[in-house]
Amino acid sequence: MKFEIKRDRLLDGLNDVMKAVSSKTTIPILTGIKFDLTTAGLYITGSDSDITIQTFIKAEENGEQVINIFENGTIVVQARMFNEIIRKLPTNAVEIEVNGQNRTHIRSGKSEFHLIGLDASDYPLLPDIQDDHQFSIPADLLKSTIRETVFAVSTSESRPVLTGVHWQVKSGELECLATDSHRLARRKVTLQQLPEEEFKVVIPGKSLIELNKVIADSSQPVHIMMTQQQVLFKTEGILFYSRLLEGNYPDTSRLIPSDYNTTITLDGKALLQAIDRASLLAREERNNIVQLTSLGGNIIEISSSSPEVGQVEEEIQATSIEGEEMKISFSAKYMMDALKAFGGHDIKIQFTGAMRPFILNSVHDKAILQLIVPVRTY
Amino acid sequence: MKFEIKRDRLLDGLNDVMKAVSSKTTIPILTGIKFDLTTAGLYITGSDSDITIQTFIKAEENGEQVINIFENGTIVVQARMFNEIIRKLPTNAVEIEVNGQNRTHIRSGKSEFHLIGLDASDYPLLPDIQDDHQFSIPADLLKSTIRETVFAVSTSESRPVLTGVHWQVKSGELECLATDSHRLARRKVTLQQLPEEEFKVVIPGKSLIELNKVIADSSQPVHIMMTQQQVLFKTEGILFYSRLLEGNYPDTSRLIPSDYNTTITLDGKALLQAIDRASLLAREERNNIVQLTSLGGNIIEISSSSPEVGQVEEEIQATSIEGEEMKISFSAKYMMDALKAFGGHDIKIQFTGAMRPFILNSVHDKAILQLIVPVRTY
Numbered sequence: 001m002k003f004e005i006k007r008d009r010l011l012d013g014l015n016d017v018m019k020a021v022s023s024k025t026t027i028p029i030l031t032g033i034k035f036d037l038t039t040a041g042l043y044i045t046g047s048d049s050d051i052t053i054q055t056f057i058k059a060e061e062n063g064e065q066v067i068n069i070f071e072n073g074t075i076v077v078q079a080r081m082f083n084e085i086i087r088k089l090p091t092n093a094v095e096i097e098v099n100g101q102n103r104t105h106i107r108s109g110k111s112e113f114h115l116i117g118l119d120a121s122d123y124p125l126l127p128d129i130q131d132d133h134q135f136s137i138p139a140d141l142l143k144s145t146i147r148e149t150v151f152a153v154s155t156s157e158s159r160p161v162l163t164g165v166h167w168q169v170k171s172g173e174l175e176c177l178a179t180d181s182h183r184l185a186r187r188k189v190t191l192q193q194l195p196e197e198e199f200k201v202v203i204p205g206k207s208l209i210e211l212n213k214v215i216a217d218s219s220q221p222v223h224i225m226m227t228q229q230q231v232l233f234k235t236e237g238i239l240f241y242s243r244l245l246e247g248n249y250p251d252t253s254r255l256i257p258s259d260y261n262t263t264i265t266l267d268g269k270a271l272l273q274a275i276d277r278a279s280l281l282a283r284e285e286r287n288n289i290v291q292l293t294s295l296g297g298n299i300i301e302i303s304s305s306s307p308e309v310g311q312v313e314e315e316i317q318a319t320s321i322e323g324e325e326m327k328i329s330f331s332a333k334y335m336m337d338a339l340k341a342f343g344g345h346d347i348k349i350q351f352t353g354a355m356r357p358f359i360l361n362s363v364h365d366k367a368i369l370q371l372i373v374p375v376r377t378y
Numbered sequence: 379m380k381f382e383i384k385r386d387r388l389l390d391g392l393n394d395v396m397k398a399v400s401s402k403t404t405i406p407i408l409t410g411i412k413f414d415l416t417t418a419g420l421y422i423t424g425s426d427s428d429i430t431i432q433t434f435i436k437a438e439e440n441g442e443q444v445i446n447i448f449e450n451g452t453i454v455v456q457a458r459m460f461n462e463i464i465r466k467l468p469t470n471a472v473e474i475e476v477n478g479q480n481r482t483h484i485r486s487g488k489s490e491f492h493l494i495g496l497d498a499s500d501y502p503l504l505p506d507i508q509d510d511h512q513f514s515i516p517a518d519l520l521k522s523t524i525r526e527t528v529f530a531v532s533t534s535e536s537r538p539v540l541t542g543v544h545w546q547v548k549s550g551e552l553e554c555l556a557t558d559s560h561r562l563a564r565r566k567v568t569l570q571q572l573p574e575e576e577f578k579v580v581i582p583g584k585s586l587i588e589l590n591k592v593i594a595d596s597s598q599p600v601h602i603m604m605t606q607q608q609v610l611f612k613t614e615g616i617l618f619y620s621r622l623l624e625g626n627y628p629d630t631s632r633l634i635p636s637d638y639n640t641t642i643t644l645d646g647k648a649l650l651q652a653i654d655r656a657s658l659l660a661r662e663e664r665n666n667i668v669q670l671t672s673l674g675g676n677i678i679e680i681s682s683s684s685p686e687v688g689q690v691e692e693e694i695q696a697t698s699i700e701g702e703e704m705k706i707s708f709s710a711k712y713m714m715d716a717l718k719a720f721g722g723h724d725i726k727i728q729f730t731g732a733m734r735p736f737i738l739n740s741v742h743d744k745a746i747l748q749l750i751v752p753v754r755t756y
Binding site for chain 1: 456459462463466467468481482487488489490491492493494651652654655658659686687688689690691692693694
C-alpha cells in the first residue's frame with residue numbers, strides 16, 4: 001500500500017472514525033483503525049464493537065486530486081498514535097507506505113515515522129445489514145429528534161433496555177421514546193416513505209449521542225437500515241453502525257395521564273432560567289429539588305431551600321393558569337433537561353395532582369412530550 | 379450592610395479573588411470570601427492561607443456610580459455559591475443586604491436569594507507587610523519573567539524549597555531562578571530603583587502561577603514588597619499576598635558549565651516542533667526521551683523510538699554547528715518547556731559532552747538561560 005493524501009482531508013476522516021474507537025476495549029485490534037485503499041479512494045474504519053464508523057475519502061473530489069494512489073492495500077494502525085502524528089505533521093502533504101511485516105511509514109517534509117502496524121485481515125468485518133426496514137430522514141430533523149429524547153435514557157445498568165431509546169414505526173409515524181422511570185421524553189416524526197410493516201428497536205443512548213457528533217447539520221437525508229441486531233445510519237461518505245439493545249421495551253402508554261386539573265402556559269426560557277438559579281441552592285442537598293407554586297394573578301413562584309446555605313424564591317409571570325391551585329416539587333435537573341428540548345418556546349405544563357406525573361408540551365404542536373414524576377417532600 | 383452594584387463589575391472582582399479560594403482548605407471560614415463595604419467602595423478578600431487576594435471596587439469610577447451605598451458593613455459568604463449566584467442573576471442591577479444573624483439577601487429582578495453568612499470578624503487579617511524591600515516592575519515584564527522560570531520548579535515535596543522560584547536582588551539586577559535538579563531556568567532583569575541592600579527570597583511556584591492569571595497584560599508598574607515571611611504584589615485595584623518558602627535555596631552557580639565543546643545555532647521554533655513530533659513516540663515509554671545528533675552540513679537529526687510502536691526521525695537545518703560532533707539524549711518535555719521560554723526566536727545550544735548539562739540562550743541576549751541535564755541511554 002502506498003499513497004499521498006492531503007493532511008487536512010485525512011484529519012477530517014480520522015476525526016469522525018476516532019469517535020468509535022475506545023481506549024478501554026478488551027479486543028486489542030480495536031485500539032487500531034483500519035485503512036482500505038482502493039482505486040476509488042480510502043476507507044477508514046474504527047469500532048468499539050458496539051459502534052462502528054466507516055468514512056470514505058474519494059481519490060478525486062470535484063475535479064481535485066485528494067489522494068495519489070501508487071499501490072492499493074490494507075493496514076491497521078494504532079488509532080490514537082496515528083491520529084496525533086497526522087495532526088502534528090509539518091506539511092499538508094502526507095505520504096503513507098506499508099511494506100513487509102506491516103511496517104507503516106509516514107512521511108511529511110523532513111519528518112519520517114515508522115510504525116508497527118497490524119494485519120488488516122484480523123480486523124472484524126462490518127456488520128451485515130440487509131435493507132429490511134429502510135427509510136430516510138433529513139439530517140437536522142434526525143439530530144433534533146435525538147437531542148429531544150436521548151437525555152432521558154437510564155444511566156443505570158439494572159434494566160439495560162432503558163439505557164436505549166425506543167424507536168417505533170407505526171401508523172405512518174416514527175415515535176422515539178426514552179425513559180429512566182423518573183421522567184420520559186417522547187418525539188413523534190411524520191415521515192414520507194416509511195416502511196409499510198410496523199417495527200420497533202431499541203438503540204443505545206450512547207450510540208445516538210456519538211451519531212449526533214458525526215452527522216453534519218444539513219437538510220441532506222440520512223438513510224436508516226434496521227435488522228434484528230444492528231442499525232445503520234448512512235450519509236454522504238459516512239457509515240455509522242450500532243448494535244441494538246435486546247429485551248422488551250416496557251409499555252409506557254399508561255404512564256401518561258389523560259386528564260388534568262391544572263394547566264400553566266408560560267415562556268419556557270424564563271422558567272428554565274429561574275429553575276437554573278433555584279437549583280444552585282437545591283444542588284447542595286443530595287436530591288436537587290425545586291418547588292413550583294401557583295399564586296394569584298397568573299404568577300408562579302419557583303423556590304428552593306437548603307438548611308445549610310439558605311433559600312431562594314423567584315416569581316414568573318405566566319401567560320395563563322387554568323384549573324386548581326398547584327404546589328409541586330420535582331428534580332431541577334429533570335425539569336431543565338425537559339425544558340431545553342423545547343428550545344425556549346412557549347410551553348404548556350399539565351398537572352393532575354402534586355403526587356402524579358405531569359407533562360410538558362409546546363403550545364404550538366404535540367410533536368414533543370416530556371413527562372416528569374414529581375417528588376414527595378412532606 | 380446594604381448596597382447596589384453593577385453585576386458585571388462585581389463579577390470582575392470576584393473572578394480575581396476566587397483564584398485564592400480553595401475548596402480543599404482545612405479552615406472552614408476560608409471557603410468564604412469577605413466583603414468590606416466602606417464609603418469609598420467595596421473590598422473583596424479571598425485566601426487559602428498561602429495566597430491572599432484582595433480587590434477593591436471604587437464606589438465611583440470615571441464619574442460613573444458603580445456602587446450605591448446605603449449602609450457600610452462587613453460579611454463573609456460562601457465563595458463558590460455566591461459567585462455562581464451572581465453569575466446567573468437575571469439583571470445587571472444587584473442589591474445586597476445583610477441584616478441580623480449575618481443573613482445575606484441578594485436581589486435582582488424578581489429573584490431573591492437568602493444566604494446564611496458568617497461573621498467577618500472571624501476572617502483572618504491581611505498579612506502585615508512593611509515596605510522593607512520595595513521595588514516595582516512593569517506588569518508585562520513581570521509576567522514574562524514568571525513564565526520563563528516557574529515551569530522548572532520541582533513538583534516533589536521532598537525538598538520543599540525547590541517548589542519555589544528563587545528571587546535575588548544583587549548587583550543592581552533581579553535574578554529569578556528555578557530548578558528541580560534535572561533542569562534549571564534563570565532570568566535576569568535589570569531594573570531601575572532596586573532596593574540598595576541585597577536580599578533573596580523563595581516564592582512558591584503555585585503563587586506565581588496564580589499571580590500571572592490575576593495581573594492584566596500592560597506596561598503598568600507592579601509594586602513588590604518583601605518581608606521575611608511574605609511578599610505583596612500590588613497593582614491598580616489588586617493586592618496579591620503570598621507566603622514565602624523557608625529554607626536555604628541551594629547554590630546553583632557551579633551547575634552551569636563555563637566552557638563548551640559544541641555550539642549549535644538554529645531556529646528555536648523548528649526545533650520545538652520537531653521535538654514535539656518525536657515525543658509522540660517517546661511518550662509511550664516511561665521516560666519520554668529524544669535524541670539529538672549532529673550530522674554533516676549543519677544538519678541535526680531529532681529521533682526517538684519505542685520498541686512497541688516504532689521510530690521517528692527528522693532532520694533540521696541549523697544556522698551553524700561549531701566544535702565537536704554531538705549525540706545526546708534528553709527529556710522531550712524539559713526541552714520543549716525550555717524552548718517555549720524563548721518564544722520562537724533563534725537560539726544557541728552549548729554542549730560540554732553527552733553526559734554533561736547543556737545550556738540554551740537566545741542568540742540576541744543572555745537574559746534567559748535554560749539548562750538541561752541529559753539522560754544516559756546506553
